[in-house]
Amino acid sequence: MSVNVPAAAPSTHRRALITWLAIYPTVTVVLGLIGPATARLPLLVRTLILTAIVVPVAAYLLIPALMKANAVLARR
Template sequence: MSARQPAAAPSIHRRAVITWLAVYPTITAVLGLLGPTTAHLPLVLRTLILTVIVVPIAAYVFIPLLMKANAALVRR
């Protein structure tokens, strides 16, 4: 009975690309949806609102999905 070896962690460069692939479209979508609504607010407040929405979505949804996709791709 052979135990499956855990996949090696992706390189820092690959993790950076995965993070970018999760963050960029999420920021673009949220800005598209909230941009007109928040345009009158100070930059610091707009950035706070944006990051409160984008960071959890990217960290808990998209990055794990992309990491799984990366692991499947590496296994091929």
């Protein structure tokens, strides 16, 4: 009978890398898509729109998926 032992939490450096891997491409894609449409808006409004899209996508989809992938790789 095998016991399913959870993987240890990744180091702070690895979590930072995982977060960056989620955030950088997401910001780049979203800026490419909405940049022209929001170009005339004030900076604070553009930033609000950008972060309102990027933060939920990263927090609820990308970072959990990358953390799972990291756990699979760490078990190898």
